[in-house]
Amino acid sequence: MSNVKTGSALIQGRDVVSLSTFSEEEIRAVVARARSLKAEGFEAPLRGRSLAMVFFDPSLRTRASFAIAFTTLGGTVIDLSAERDLWPLEIRDGAVMDGLADEHIKDAARVLSEYADVIAIRALARGGDWARERRDRVIVSFQKYATVPIFNMESVLDHPCQAWGDALTLEEELGELRGKCMALVWTYHPKARPLAVPHGVSVMACKLGMDLAVAHPEGYPLDQGVMTTLRHTAASTGSELRFVDDPMAAAEGADVVYAASWGSLDLHGRAEAEKERRESHRDRRVTSELMDRTNDARFMHAMPIRRNVEADDAVVDAAGSLVVPQAGNRLHIQRALFTSVLGVE
């Protein structure tokens, strides 16, 4: 239990926006707290506390798991969906607001900070140029102006609660993760999918000392800044980090295959050109043949999953598939994070 309490003390008051801002020790301490809460249950330590969830984009898993995690701990949740509840927000400092926006993000963030003890934000890319989108201006502005901790419920760049919950699932399945091998495999999907999950999961794997092989076709690299983070992290934790084209090569000897699809960054916001590039990789999906190359690997995916397009039914429904428990663990990791960040036992 001393580990668990340390975890709480370590990250009290912190924003949860990217695993890259937490140390390996902090990440492990939160996982330990989640295991403890999951095993031992809890009372209502968040009684009187409130969470404001602001969705600029739709959500099922994240909405449900955030709300249920917070309220079953005794807290109160207000669910604000930006498309219907918020006016369009001005983001530029000093703007003369005579256009569409009725409110500045500065004021929205400061007012919500009056009502809520935590603010959680989902804000994905708007289909613009990647160099601009990757600045994650909505969540960065909330971090700048809010006076309470900010939780990232998926931004353009990252999805830390997904990754942190996956760490819990992996530790439950594989025990100590240092030296275990993850293959992160790009799969075909009819649409260009966000980068937040592959980014978050890669950072998590390197932070915890796993070896990581990322397999993707030409033209589908991860973000340059994230790759720099990965290389620095791997150097400090001793992770072996590889980027390959062939999924079979990545799967060789892997302890876990993590399937994900993502869009091409140099064609970000240019849907037709991106689609044309992607269509030549329609056959990239996780099959039983691929799983046979591994070290009896577990299968993971952040969901929603396109069955028989991203991965075959035989893989998704296999005994080693963790897709359902990893969704369930979102609840437990988020309970650990809320109580740690708010500094309650």
Add this chain to the structure above:
Amino acid sequence: MSNVKTGSALIQGRDVVSLSTFSEEEIRAVVARARSLKAEGFEAPLRGRSLAMVFFDPSLRTRASFAIAFTTLGGTVIDLSAERDLWPLEIRDGAVMDGLADEHIKDAARVLSEYADVIAIRALARGGDWARERRDRVIVSFQKYATVPIFNMESVLDHPCQAWGDALTLEEELGELRGKCMALVWTYHPKARPLAVPHGVSVMACKLGMDLAVAHPEGYPLDQGVMTTLRHTAASTGSELRFVDDPMAAAEGADVVYAASWGSLDLHGRAEAEKERRESHRDRRVTSELMDRTNDARFMHAMPIRRNVEADDAVVDAAGSLVVPQAGNRLHIQRALFTSVLGVE
């Protein structure tokens, strides 16, 4: 109280999708528990438990009464409205998901089962052929794949919580219901209305041994499968079951007149042809003249009601009108069902 505890034990872990799947004893035990909760109050037995409500169609009464029933018992509710929060769901087993649907209903149901202790679904007909719609594939799929109890908040075929609450209201008003007479009267409505309420209420009346006279114009029978259930149920409980055309004949001597409108099944999904058939019955509404034929009958309707179209103001606002208390009793019967199905006192 022993009755009440028996009720709980009897239905713990069951899906609540249709009264036709419950015995008369079980139905009566839940009504008794609702009366007890209503009279004696309750603490917070659902603390730490959560309900996921999934609406594929809009709702006022059901949304409000489900949420308030569960949360005033100490539980937590997450309200997912499918049109904005869920991706379109794939329903076919083994499908290659390269179309519109981003997620299989199997995965949505399994993931929600990780977060919630109960899943409640509203999924009405989509305007297709009746033979296909009546299979109630959304709720049946959730029953198949979810690992927690499923509550029906109105499906194509049934609306059990409405009917169960109506049983509570009737028992409060008339005492023992065996041998009492219900006239279920088809009324005109500008739109073709769903069948779920007349189905659910008919099954409830027969299950509890009431005599039932259903009055509807030619071309507006109930579903064939439901009629078979009604005949079997009536035979076992001793209900007298009649189908007539003339509302006055049905009302003769009735203890309760239940007004409802529903569409024509052989024209299901063919709005114009159905509309033409229905227009010739514009004068079918519940009037004071009809109520005068009865045994000083109570008036019921599941709401929303079109005043002076389905029933005259004089009937809806009469002393014997139960439309408001029957809406209120949704709260009490659902508290009884939640605690019974979850096995808490």
Add this chain to the structure above:
Amino acid sequence: MSNVKTGSALIQGRDVVSLSTFSEEEIRAVVARARSLKAEGFEAPLRGRSLAMVFFDPSLRTRASFAIAFTTLGGTVIDLSAERDLWPLEIRDGAVMDGLADEHIKDAARVLSEYADVIAIRALARGGDWARERRDRVIVSFQKYATVPIFNMESVLDHPCQAWGDALTLEEELGELRGKCMALVWTYHPKARPLAVPHGVSVMACKLGMDLAVAHPEGYPLDQGVMTTLRHTAASTGSELRFVDDPMAAAEGADVVYAASWGSLDLHGRAEAEKERRESHRDRRVTSELMDRTNDARFMHAMPIRRNVEADDAVVDAAGSLVVPQAGNRLHIQRALFTSVLGVE
């Protein structure tokens, strides 16, 4: 504390629709209770109670602060957004409902009264003629038919919880308000804004004996009925009440400058003509120069605020700006109102 308890006893069971229906003593008692709750905290006095919020128009601050105030006191909230959850409501008595409306407001109000202990309504103008809109028929109908207290979350005419919270903020900043001077200053805004805030705030100021100077351009008077109320109130509390054109004249010696924009009533619902009239006042905004004329005044605005259009950044972000605390005080005044109206300590 005796004051506080008196406040509770005084307004138990009352509708909260306009400050004009409360006495000065009642208004002050609720402010005192809010200060006490804010300073001393609270347990969960609303456990088992429920609030139904019905939004016919969008909301951020009001939605968040109503929900969080009620639930952190232990209560349960159901959030109904009329555009998606309610059918269009019939409002005329005795109507033959063969048109668009599926439900009469009478029945909606009575049914919600079965589920909730308080009903809160937001219903703004629909862009019609002012003589008709000012009748506030939605909220008046809910008051007529509901059997539980009605809270106004902003109607066509009034926004009492905003004004009441502003009274709390002013008292915290300025101490006793009698004889203090408020300048209510009309500002330009690209759209014709509602009248509810200036109405509510004016009535509050006069009720509490503040001197009030309202500055607005020709063609932008407050509602005639509200002005009659203001004159009567000012006569009884000794407020000095002035209506001027020049904002500088109103600001002279003021202790607080309250900025607000509102539409022209004789052009209500005629957007283009109103826009043309308003455009000639594009330069009406609160600047540092205006603030320099005051008695070191505090700056207030109900938000959302158009920065550098309604008021300059230098004013909104100044040390004397109360825009954030006044939003925060919504939470505290509403907690005081809920517990007072429901008669719990």
